[in-house]
Structures are given as structure tokens and as C-alpha cells.
Amino acid sequence: MTVYDVAAKLPSIDVLRDRCKALAVLDRIIDDDPYYAYTREWGDDEAALMSDGSGNEWAIVFTGHGAFIRVFDHESAMTPYRDPDHELWPGLLDGIPEVFRPHVEEPAFGDGAGQLVATAVLWRLTDDDAWRAGESITFPPSRGPYEHTGGPDGSGMLDILFDDIVDRYVEFAEDYYEIEVDAAVVDHVVAHRPLTDAVVRALNPEATVAELREAVTEVGYPIAAT
Secondary structure, eight states, X not given: OOHHHHHHHOOOHHHHXXXXXXXXXXXXXXXXXXXXXXXXXXXXXXXXXXXXXXXXXXXXXXXXXXXXXXXXXXXXXXXXGGSTTOOOOTTTTTTOOGGGHHHHTOGGGBOSSSOBOOSEEEEEETTOSSOEEOTTOOOOOOXXXXXXXXXXXXXXXXXXXXXXXXXXXXXXXXXXXXXXXXXXXHHHHHTTOOBOHHHHHHHOTTOOHHHHHXXXXXXXXXXXXX
């Protein structure tokens, strides 16, 4: 899987935003140090964030102009750290609209010297009919069975946001948190139905809506009336 495959499978911006919020809520219910997070205070924008704690991460910034996605896979042969000057892989930003340049130059996504650290980049303007990526990227040869599951550029780490998000999250929770979660409960959150104590307890018997209210409200996810 490459950034081009991912671009063809990601949903619209609005659906993607809702899925990112759902992931953040699911993870926050299960763990107070979540793998997936969401903030509505990314400067003037909103952002979904993923970090696996091992150097792999992605960020999706939702703006008034559309959405910008940055992926970094520290094991990818496309890492800018392969180069003394941390140059991006050729073609990664080809064709990116100027309105997304502030995110390319975002210090949180850089190496401390102003250079973007990324192995894959995608974007979509509000009036676009599809996600875009740099034109004519030539990917490094496959490493075979030793290839990172995210593909040569790490973009496959975004696959949890595809249309089968419920099944993928169930599998993720089993692998990462080592717990079994009910697909119906995950579907409840992915569908943005109001959060209830029953849903929370199904994911984490020790948690309550009251305890999570502030965190969930900050994400912008609905809570059932009490």
C-alpha cells in the first residue's frame, strides 16, 4: 500500500473528521494515555493525532480550506533522516496548494531546523472530489516480508480510517490494549451516537461518563442527556 492507494480509500473530509473524533473517544475511554487523540485547538484549526510511542506517527489538520495529512514512519526508506540535510523524498509535496504551506512549515512536524519530517503527505481542498498526493512519486523497492505494515511510505498506518473502521478498531484493541471489545459498541461510537455509561463500561468497566465528560466534550463528541 502506498499513499496513492490510501488517497483512493479515505472518505470525505467531514466523514474523516468524525472518524478521527470517534477513535479519540474510544481510546480515551480505554486509556488515559491514548494512542489516538483529537484537539479542536490546533491554532485556528483542529487536528487528529496518532503516535505509537515508537517513532511512528500521523497528523490530520482540518482547516477552513480542507485537510492536510502528514505521516512519518521511522523505519521507512523514505525517511528524511536518510539524507544529511533531511531532504524530503522526491515528489512528496509536488502540487500541494499554497494554503497548506503553513502546515508544511509547522514546527511540530519538523526537525527543529524548519524541515518537514514526513514519509507521506496527502491533502484535500474543500471543493476537491478526491484526496491528493505528490505527483509521480517513485517508491523504494519492497523489503519483502520485512516491509513495515504501513507500506514503503508508512501511509498504510491510516488504514484504520477506511470504511471498515469498526473491524479494524476491534483488531487494534486486541493487539495494542490486549482486550476484546464488542464491535457493536465500537459502531455506536463511530456512528457518533451519544455516549452513555453503558457504552463506556463496555469498553472500560472502571470508567464513567462523568469522569470522561471534559475530555469527550473537548473532542466535540455528543454525550447523552442525564
